[in-house]
Amino acid sequence: MLEGELSDPRIAPSYVTDVVLAPGGKSARIFVAVYGNEEEEASTLEGLITARSYIRSQLRDRMGVRHVPELTFAIDRSQKMTGRMEELLDRTRKREQKRTAAESAQPTVTDRPAKLTAKS
Numbered sequence: 001m002l003e004g005e006l007s008d009p010r011i012a013p014s015y016v017t018d019v020v021l022a023p024g025g026k027s028a029r030i031f032v033a034v035y036g037n038e039e040e041e042a043s044t045l046e047g048l049i050t051a052r053s054y055i056r057s058q059l060r061d062r063m064g065v066r067h068v069p070e071l072t073f074a075i076d077r078s079q080k081m082t083g084r085m086e087e088l089l090d091r092t093r094k095r096e097q098k099r100t101a102a103e104s105a106q107p108t109v110t111d112r113p114a115k116l117t118a119k120s
Contacts, residue, residue, distance in 0.1 A: 010047035012040040017076040028069040031076035
């Protein structure tokens with residue numbers, strides 16, 4: 001439904017990542033991931049909220065049920081956060097590899113003879 005049936009220009013390319021149905025089935029929170037920046041996320045959320053009643057009626061017709069839960073939309077940023085975390089981990093790994101390579105390139109101290117000290 002998000003990919004073509006909603007003709008609102010505010011809705012950027014997006015997909016549903018999760019649906020959490022409240023106990024009793026009276027409300028549902030729909031998490032949506034948006035391909036775009038924060039401005040596009042905000043406009044998509046605005047468009048979905050505006051289209052909420054249309055979406056509910058379409059769900060009612062397609063599912064053949066009498067009651068469809070109240071819909072609440074939320075932007076899911078978990079994929080972007082996961083991507084950012086992976087980027088930071090990659091940076092850390094690269095720094096560790098450079099540090100290890102630099103340490104192994106330094107001459108070792110054990111190649112020199114040990115100093116002898118005289119005791120009085």
